[in-house]
Amino acid sequence: MTMEQLPLAEAGTESGTSDNTTGDAGSVAGDAGSVAGDAGNATGAALAAADKVAAAYRTIREHDRPEIWISLRAEADVLAEAAAVDTRIAQGEKLPLAGLLLAVKDNIDIAGIPTTCACPGFARTPDLTAPAVARLVEQGAIVLGKTNLDQFATGLVGTRSPYGAVRNSRFPDRVSGGSSSGSAVAVALGMVDAALGTDTAGSGRVPAALNGLVGIKPTLGLVPTTGVVPACPDYDAVTVFARDLTLATRVANAMIGPDPADPRSRPWPADTPLGAPAQATLAVPTDDNLKALTPAYRTAFDATVDRWRAGGGAVVTVDIAELLDAATLLYDGAIVAQRYAAVGEFLSGKPEGADPVVSAIIEGGARPAAHSYVSDLDHLARAAATARRLFAEYPALLLPATTEHPTIEAVAADPITINSRMGTFTNFCNLLDLSSVAVPGEDTAEGDPFGVMLVTPAFADQVGIDIAARLLGEPSPLLTDTGTDLLVVGAHLRGLPLHHQLESAQARFVGEVTTATAYRMVALPSTPPKPGMLRVGPGDGRSLPGELYRLSPAALGTFLSNLPSPMTLGKVELDSGEWVTGFACDYESSHDATDITEYGGWKNYLNADR
Numbered sequence: 001m002t003m004e005q006l007p008l009a010e011a012g013t014e015s016g017t018s019d020n021t022t023g024d025a026g027s028v029a030g031d032a033g034s035v036a037g038d039a040g041n042a043t044g045a046a047l048a049a050a051d052k053v054a055a056a057y058r059t060i061r062e063h064d065r066p067e068i069w070i071s072l073r074a075e076a077d078v079l080a081e082a083a084a085v086d087t088r089i090a091q092g093e094k095l096p097l098a099g100l101l102l103a104v105k106d107n108i109d110i111a112g113i114p115t116t117c118a119c120p121g122f123a124r125t126p127d128l129t130a131p132a133v134a135r136l137v138e139q140g141a142i143v144l145g146k147t148n149l150d151q152f153a154t155g156l157v158g159t160r161s162p163y164g165a166v167r168n169s170r171f172p173d174r175v176s177g178g179s180s181s182g183s184a185v186a187v188a189l190g191m192v193d194a195a196l197g198t199d200t201a202g203s204g205r206v207p208a209a210l211n212g213l214v215g216i217k218p219t220l221g222l223v224p225t226t227g228v229v230p231a232c233p234d235y236d237a238v239t240v241f242a243r244d245l246t247l248a249t250r251v252a253n254a255m256i257g258p259d260p261a262d263p264r265s266r267p268w269p270a271d272t273p274l275g276a277p278a279q280a281t282l283a284v285p286t287d288d289n290l291k292a293l294t295p296a297y298r299t300a301f302d303a304t305v306d307r308w309r310a311g312g313g314a315v316v317t318v319d320i321a322e323l324l325d326a327a328t329l330l331y332d333g334a335i336v337a338q339r340y341a342a343v344g345e346f347l348s349g350k351p352e353g354a355d356p357v358v359s360a361i362i363e364g365g366a367r368p369a370a371h372s373y374v375s376d377l378d379h380l381a382r383a384a385a386t387a388r389r390l391f392a393e394y395p396a397l398l399l400p401a402t403t404e405h406p407t408i409e410a411v412a413a414d415p416i417t418i419n420s421r422m423g424t425f426t427n428f429c430n431l432l433d434l435s436s437v438a439v440p441g442e443d444t445a446e447g448d449p450f451g452v453m454l455v456t457p458a459f460a461d462q463v464g465i466d467i468a469a470r471l472l473g474e475p476s477p478l479l480t481d482t483g484t485d486l487l488v489v490g491a492h493l494r495g496l497p498l499h500h501q502l503e504s505a506q507a508r509f510v511g512e513v514t515t516a517t518a519y520r521m522v523a524l525p526s527t528p529p530k531p532g533m534l535r536v537g538p539g540d541g542r543s544l545p546g547e548l549y550r551l552s553p554a555a556l557g558t559f560l561s562n563l564p565s566p567m568t569l570g571k572v573e574l575d576s577g578e579w580v581t582g583f584a585c586d587y588e589s590s591h592d593a594t595d596i597t598e599y600g601g602w603k604n605y606l607n608a609d610r
Contacts, residue, residue: 049082049089049099049142056101056144060191067164068182068191070106071113072145085140095140097254100247103186103195104133105179106146107153108238109227117229117343118151118161121351130227131262132196132238132255139254144192147182151355152343153198153231154362155179156206156402156422157411162353165408169211170449174407177207177422180239184211187241194242194251200231201330202402202426204239205438209401209451214248215438216240216465216479219458220430221266223252224259232330232338234264235430245439249465249477256479268482271554272459275508276395276466278494282308282454283318283394292424294404300450301400304441308398308471315398318390326383327427331361331420334373335380335431340365357415384432391457396467399425401438401451425453435461439468463506484556485510487572487582489521489546490602491530498528505555510548516573517543522593523605524566524585531602532566532585532593535573543575545601546582556581565589 047055057075082099089098104110107117109126110133116123129137137143150160158181159165166181168174169188176185180197184207187195197204199217208215216239223238230236238255242248258265284305290298305315329335339362347359390397402422411418429436434455441452454471456464462480469476486507491498494509515533519541522532533544551559560569566589572582599605 047099049085049140050079052099052101053078053082053142053144056191059189063189063191065167065185065189067148067161067166068186068189070116070118070146070148070163070182073113073143078142078144082142085142088140097136097250098140100136100141100194100251101192102133102136102141102143103145103147103183103192104143105149105153105183105195105197107149107198107229107231108133108146108196110143110146113146115146115229117153118149118163118353119351119355120162120353122343122346126227128227131224131259132227135255135257136251141251147180147186147195149181149183149197150179150203151358152229152339152347152362153179153200153203153236154339154358155419156202156426157406157415157419158182158207159408159411160355160358160415162355167408168405170447171405173409174405175210175411177210177402179203180207180241184208184213184215184241187211187213187243194240194247197239197241198228198231199237199239200235200430201423202429204237204241205426205436205451205453206402206422208241208438209440210405210449212440212443212449212451213241213243213438214245214440214468215451216248216252216461217429217436217438218252218256218461219266219435220433221262221264222268222459222461223255224257224262224265226259226262226265230338230342232335233342234338235330235335237430245437245465245469245472245474246477249479253479253481268480269459269554270552272480272482272552273463273506274480274483274550274552275506276463276470277503277506279312279314280395280467280470281314281316282396282398282467283320283390284315284398286317286319289320289324290400292403292421293400296444296446296448297400297402297404297450300442300444301452304450304452304471305398307442311470311473313470316394318394318397320390320397322383322386323428323432324424326380326431327424329376329379330423330427330431333376333379334368335376336361336365337368337373338365380431383428387432387434388457391460395456395460395463397455399453399455400441401425401453405448429455433458435459435464437461437464437468439472460506462508483508483550483552485580486549486551486556486559486569487513487515487546487574487580488549489515489531489533489544489583491528492583493547493603496603498530501559502549502551505551505558507549507551507555510550512545513548514543514545514575516575516577517541518573519544520595520597521599521602521605522585522590523596524589524593526564529606530567531596531605532590533572533583534585534587534590542597542600544597545603548580
């Protein structure tokens with residue numbers, strides 16, 4: 001695989017094109033969105049994949065941001081790959097991500113391209129591609145190259161790299177955020193449709209926030225980390241950057257699934273929540289919890305909370321001091337020993353290009369005693385219990401993604417303190433096994449991007465996506481493609497007495513449907529009132545309205561076990577010809593019940609003037 005090795009940039013320098021980048025970032029990203037905005041739309045993208053690749057390389061040259069890329073593939077090679085994707089589509093092959101242009105953080109393996117982790121002395125060329133990347137390529141995505149990062153994924157600033165400090169997409173005198181710096185800026189400047197990062201302490205969320213992007217950090221283990229150079233093996237996640245929630249979700253969905261080679265990979269459990277409640281009350285931190293925010297960011301956070309309220313949402317203030325305290329253990333406690341176990345011995349040999357700040361942090365991981373590590377694990381277990389109690393009451397926690405947006409110069413003068421502060425709200429998520437999605441909030445008065453996070457329990461990723469979509473005012477895309485569809489036609493319909501049971505089961509509303517003309521409905525003598533539906537044969541009944549919900553296997557089992565007589569679950573035919581699981585009743589109970597089929601549905605019967 002041929003690559004174009006880009007020249008190294010001096011850390012913290014501003015090239016002669018940086019002012020143009022500031023002024024044009026929004027418009028270029030917008031134009032790129034029109035070129036690549038339908039990326040992966042196998043139903044008919046506006047441009048062929050080869051045309052998109054050519055446009056992407058023009059964008060890369062126009063921006064002249066060499067610090068973004070560590071290895072950029074030769075344009076001719078990528079064009080040939082894109083042409084092959086176009087041919088496969090023309091031949092009728094289904095490729096859900098056909099033509100999606102992808103950048104990959106350079107701590108994730110791609111066969112034939114060196115993996116450096118932003119340390120030249122570490123460079124090695126893998127024979128295998130990480131499953132997270134391979135799954136995207138199998139669906140038609142096209143990788144342009146490998147991106148810069150805070151060395152060994154250690155940092156939240158994007159300046160700790162011998163390949164240059166990655167400048168922010170809108171304000172090139174400020175940091176891009178890290179450690180997935182190059183991936184975020186490549187997306188923000190419209191060079192690619194989406195990019196992969198990793199996130200241990202916030203590296204998939206802080207850069208998203210500072211560049212006005214969406215960043216999805218899935219539950220640990222959903223996306224395998226096989227082929228990812230570890231930072232903290234127990235707490236690493238592969239993440240996605242995109243300019244909109246729908247595309248980010250599609251990419252994340254395509255990567256999810258266990259990998260036998262990854263001992264930490266996990267499938268969706270049987271009780272996976274599949275939807276957020278219709279009326280969600282979010283937890284937000286106390287004023288004291290938010291004291292690390294700069295005044296501009298505090299104002300932006302308050303404005304974002306107001307946006308949520310204006311959309312009909314509610315908030316409750318909750319003290320999260322224990323969670324914020326747990327966050328400090330990632331670097332200031334014995335947990336940093338995981339970083340030493342990953343690459344500490346390598347760095348102790350003083351390899352070429354080792355960043356002194358990164359080396360000091362990781363080599364310090366050799367000092368904690370084993371009993372300190374055990375003590376910290378106990379601390380995390382107690383904090384996790386506190387988090388479980390919080391999420392038993394609220395579906396999500398709304399947090400700022402970071403505390404401030406420093407200049408590159410300021411970080412160079414104080415590389416540890418600022419970086420540590422920027423992880424105030426992100427560091428605890430993986431330590432406590434929580435999922436998170438970062439989305440743009442309200443910009444500051446100066447136009448600086450500000451991002452927030454929706455934090456949810458492990459495997460409640462879809463709940464976070466749903467709430468993020470509401471905050472953005474967008475339809476919610478589907479991340480969790482598991483569960484069984486359940487048809488309800490009576491007291492479980494929206495607005496009726498038993499609908500709360502579906503919300504308690506964290507079911508997902510799929511849509512309104514009607515049955516085939518083979519059913520009759522009776523009013524059962526019950527409290528609360530509810531109907532029974534019976535199949536009488538094609539044409540002998542009528543089409544009845546209902547609602548379709550998707551439930552996890554565990555939730556569906558709970559529904560079945562709690563059904564009172566004479567209700568049952570069985571297969572129901574829809575007018576589309578599809579058969580789904582639905583409520584019914586036994587024939588014996590229907591004999592003495594009143595036939596209400598003529599009303600055309602349970603709600604019509606309840607509302608009728610009888």
